[in-house]
Amino acid sequence: MNILADLFLTFAKIGCFTFGGGYAMIALITDACVDKKKWITHDDMMNVTVIAESTPGPIAINCATYVGYKQAGFAGALAATVGMVLPSFLIVFGISRFLDNFLEIEWVAKAFGGIRIAVGILILDAGITMFKKMRQKAKNKRFAQVVVAVAFLAMIAINAFSLRISTIVLMLCGALAGLAVMAGGGGDCSGGAKGPGQRKEAATSNKPGEASGGIKESGVSK
Numbered sequence: 001m002n003i004l005a006d007l008f009l010t011f012a013k014i015g016c017f018t019f020g021g022g023y024a025m026i027a028l029i030t031d032a033c034v035d036k037k038k039w040i041t042h043d044d045m046m047n048v049t050v051i052a053e054s055t056p057g058p059i060a061i062n063c064a065t066y067v068g069y070k071q072a073g074f075a076g077a078l079a080a081t082v083g084m085v086l087p088s089f090l091i092v093f094g095i096s097r098f099l100d101n102f103l104e105i106e107w108v109a110k111a112f113g114g115i116r117i118a119v120g121i122l123i124l125d126a127g128i129t130m131f132k133k134m135r136q137k138a139k140n141k142r143f144a145q146v147v148v149a150v151a152f153l154a155m156i157a158i159n160a161f162s163l164r165i166s167t168i169v170l171m172l173c174g175a176l177a178g179l180a181v182m183a184g185g186g187g188d189c190s191g192g193a194k195g196p197g198q199r200k201e202a203a204t205s206n207k208p209g210e211a212s213g214g215i216k217e218s219g220v221s222k
Helices: 003-015 021-036 043-054 059-098 106-137 140-162 169-183 196-205 216-222
Strands: none
Touching: 003 021, 003 059, 021 043, 021 059, 021 106, 043 059, 059 216, 106 140, 140 169, 169 196
16 A cells, blocks of 8 residues: 555544544554554654644644654655544534534433543553553663652642643653753663763773683783
8 A cells, every 4th residue: 555545544544533632542543653553663652742742733633744754754744644634624524514512412422421431541541551661761760650650649639729730831840850860860861871880890891901702812912
């Protein structure tokens, strides 16, 4: 199948189940683009989720645009974005055009009551998956657990006391916490860089008078 058609159909399928907004769709996008299509990695998905949340526009559309652009440039971004938007646009247009008081229909209201529960489960599943991947990649696992615990408690407090705090503010607080830990030596963003203890062990294991095979240099030279 042509990559543009594949992008369009994949995101159109996801777009047909946009109940609950972008956060509920993260699990669907991860399943389609990471697990099945292998278009992006789990690390890419976590990064694009943060970027999509901090930029204008719905998070699901931003994710679709990123994936499409990575696979087929501007044309891929356009195909994925249109595929994501078109189904929900047609559904909402049809409902508003032909059905008055749609949510007041008894069976529709009951169906949406069940959908709300499913949406909550999808959002929770996406959060748990991202936490597991973050914990695996984190150099300081205790710090990762503390950040998640604090964020969870903050979410409960915000909802319990009806506080109005911007998501951007919470994201900036998380970024500042990560920078503070890195500046204090608690994190390692260099990937393969060795710490002081590792450099010391490497220095002691490779003495000037020894070669890698365990033969002394003086014996080789003679």
